[in-house]
Amino acid sequence: MEATDGFLVDFPTLGDLGEAWTRQHCRIPDGYNRGAEFVWSDWQFWCSANYYRIRPGVEWIDGQPLFNQAFTYRRAQIVAPQKALALDTPIATPDGWSTMAALQVGDFVFDEQGDPTRVVSKSPVWHSDTYRVAFSDGSSLTACKDHQWWVEWRNPSSKYVPMRVRTEDLVGNLVRDGARVFRVPNAKPLQLPDAELLLDPYTLGAWLGDGNSDDGRLTGLDVQIWENIELAGHEVRRHKVEKRVGVVGLKATLRRLGVLNNKHIPAEYLRSSEKQRWSLLQGLMDTDGHCDERQGKCEFTTTLSALRDGMLELLASLGIRPKCYSGHATLKGRVTGPKWRIAFSARSDMPVFGLDRKQERLRSPGRGHAQFGHRRIVSVERVETVPTQCLTVAADSHVFLAGREMIPTCNTGKGPWSASMATFEAVGPSQFLGWAGRDDGYACSDYGCSCGWEFPYEPGEPMGMRHPSPVIQLTATNEDQVDNVYRPLTAMIRLGPLSELLFVREGFVRIAGESPGEDFDRIDAVTSSANGRVGNPVSWVLHDESGLYTRSNKMLKVAQDQRRGAAGMNGRTMETTNAWDPAENSTAQQTYESRVTDVFKFYRIPPVGLSWGNKRERRKILKYVYEGSPWVNLDSIEAEALEIGETDPAQAERFFGNRLVYGQGSWLRDGLWNDRYVDAVAS
Structure with a gap:
């Protein structure tokens, strides 16, 4: 038997057979190595070996398959590793900022479309090889080796193809023929409702750029700026000093905002609606911004670090990728302090300026803007290992924004392994067939597969056979969650020899078999709202994220009914989950607290x-x-x-x-x- 991570698998199991069968038949569903053989990791092999552990001394009688009676464990619960970021990674939320460590289930973050998405689960804290992934705009994120990135890959035909790729797979593969091959698309502007603001965004932006820090006066040349402030409902009074105006009542409002003698962008403006944030940007850029006439590139300059940080966040929230350059401010040749130039590219369909003369310098959308819609991955370096953690979001894409730069990244959790287990239960040698003698072996050709794969048994080793009439259910709280398993399952089917045995239909997967009727030889997805087949006899059930199954969402009963259905068909079940809230009395908690001895539980505590x-x-x-x-x-x-x-x-x-x-x-x-x-x- 194989040893993994210090554990010697010294008991009879179909795990070795399952691991070898999976390598032959299952394919990596996405990412840089999409289509390559899918290999169980150490913890996946350990869990599989135990799940398929055969009871010592069990007897095989021809024509009387034992199904679940052959195995040591009737059920399993796997609290498994996920794809993680460093605990101190900043995460944008509709209310401001949080961190990977501080976020809780139920909180909202943003997906790559800028829409708020709910955190549906969080992993425990992990410690594994850690890497710093650096991008072309100078930003970086720290992630574990298995974290998955939402990228576009430049294929040999120089076309960019969307994919997901592990951190470890990026190492050594960033450049081909002198060109960087991975890029991460910018997120879309954050989608938020209009905020109730004390001061209209344009006037605040104009004051932050060209206003006196201690009162409500502004200095500048462009009459259109004063007209824009008047259009916002303010009374503008000309000052005796040329180029200076006063805005009636502005000083009192600025004091209430907390920006008088403390120039910065208040947090509520950075989480206002997209329209309000564009208006704020216009005020800033009309005063302290510039647009290059030749190339149409934009730049904002400030000597205030707080305003620098706010401007960088504002641009990121609008889907713009800025770069910040530091230097020294001078007056008559004398250095007076630091200054920062924030540069970015924009198109004419982006309302960056309120001033017509500046907005007209922006170029129309075209191929020249393609490179500004993303950030390239420029390096991946191993760093000292730090605690990491992963979260799962409800968004269909499973993508969320990480870092101050709001970089789209993703999670995949345990889905691909769970999908491989489903295929093994459907058409693999997952059932006990007795003990091997000399020259015994498994051959795919005996079960309708033409791949030609064979597996020689050692004498005395347990043998496996395919289930004669499998009925499999993949279960989760909602369609987004169950898609974490169903999506890689269908990809595995299409990418390899499983396409001869499994057929993706509308809403389910048909298993090649000889069972009569529609109720057998199938894989179904089950949720709280799509549970018409719950209670039917089943051979195998996956309960994904069982820590979310509660009485309130009716999933507690769904899981109980499915276990009864499995018992009626001599079937088995498996739970995969993250750490759960002990106050919710979830399915995961009930399984954990159960004292029965025929449930395998994996969770290092x-x-x-x-x-x-x-x-x-x-x-x-x-x-x-x-x-x-x-x-x-x-x-x-x-x-x-x-x-x-x-x-x-x-x-x-x-x-x-x-x-x-x-x-x-x-x-x-x-x-x-x-x-x-x-x-x-x-x-």
């Missing part, structure tokens, strides 16, 4: 006897969680956990302690998992 609230025991928990990661600074980890713990102690314990606050129950009844890590607990 510290010993339940240690108290997070006790300083000394908390240190033991952290040493346990980060065992094998000597580069991690436990003092830094603990400091971050304590800060979050001031407002949400349960979240701090769940994330940094990698444990469920109110959970209980025994894991791996034979003690295999705990024995492996018993030495990790500090004495």
Whole structure:
């Protein structure tokens, strides 16, 4: 048997057969290596080996298949790793900013279209190889090796093809024939409702650019600016000093906004509607902005760091990719302090300026603007490993915006592995067929597959056969969530030899077989709103993100009905989930707390006897969680956990302690998992 990550698989299992069969038949569904053989990772093999673990001494009787009775475990629960970003990664929200660590399920972030999207789940905190991915605009994000990026890849025909690619797969593959081959499209402008603002955005922008910092006067040459302020409803009074005007009542409003003698863009303006943010940008660019007559490139200059940061965020929120250059401000040859130039490209269909003379310098949309709609990936460097975490969003694309630059990135979670398990249950040798003798082996040709693959058994090894009438259900709370599995499943079918055995139909997958009627030989997607087949006999059920199955969304009952349906057909079920909220009494929590011995559970948690609230025991928990990661600074980890713990102690314990606050129950009844890590607990 194979050893993985220090675990010796020394028990009879169909896991080795399943791993080899998957390599032959399943294909990577997307990303840089799309179409290559799909290989289970270490933790996936470990879980699969246990899930297909055969009961010692079980007897095979010809013509009487045992189905679930042959296996040690009737069910499985997998709390599995996801694709993660560093905990301190800034994440834009409709209310401002959060971080990967601070976001909670139910919060809203933005997708690549600029639309708010709900966080439906979060992973525990992980520690794996970490990389810094740098982009052409000077921005960067820190991510784990398995994090997936939403990119466009320049193929050998020089055409850009959308795909998803792992961080690790980017290494060494960024350049071909002298050209960078991966780029990330800019997000669209954030879509938000009109905000109730004390001062209209254009007037605020104009004052931030050319206003006196301590009153409501502005200085400038363009009469059209004063006319625009008047159109916004203000009374403008000419000043004795040429080029200077006063706006009646402006000083009092600026004081209420908190910007008098403190020039910056207030947070509520940065999360106002798209129209309001364009108006704010016009005020800033009409005063302190410039447009190059020859190329139509735009630039904004400021000596205030707060205004610099606000301008960069404003541009990012409008789908614009800026670059910031630092320098020194001078007066009569004398350096007076720092200054920053923010440069960006725009088209004539983008309302960057309110001044006609500046707006007219922008070029019409054309091929010359193509390179400004994205940022290229310029380097991927291994850095010291840091804690990372992933979130799952409800958006159809599963893309969310990360970093101050609002860079689109994505999550895929456990979907591809779950999809491979579904194919194995549908048309692979997933059922016990007895014990192998000399010269026994598995041949695909015996089961209608022409790929020619064969697997030789070792004498005494368990053999596998295909299920004679599989009925499979892929289950999640909503269509977006179930698509995390269904989408890679259909891609695997189309990309490899599975296309001979599985056929994608309207709303389901037909399995090649000889069972009569429509109710057998099929794979269906099931949600709380599409559950017409719930309760029917089933051979295998996947419960994806079972930590979200609650009584309120009716998924708790769906899962219970499906388990009864599986029992009626001698079938089995599998849960995949992230850490759940113990207050919701979800399906995942009920499975976790169950004391039955025939449920395999995979989730590395510290010993339940240690108290997070006790300083000394908390240190033991952290040493346990980060065992094998000597580069991690436990003092830094603990400091971050304590800060979050001031407002949400349960979240701090769940994330940094990698444990469920109110959970209980025994894991791996034979003690295999705990024995492996018993030495990790500090004495």
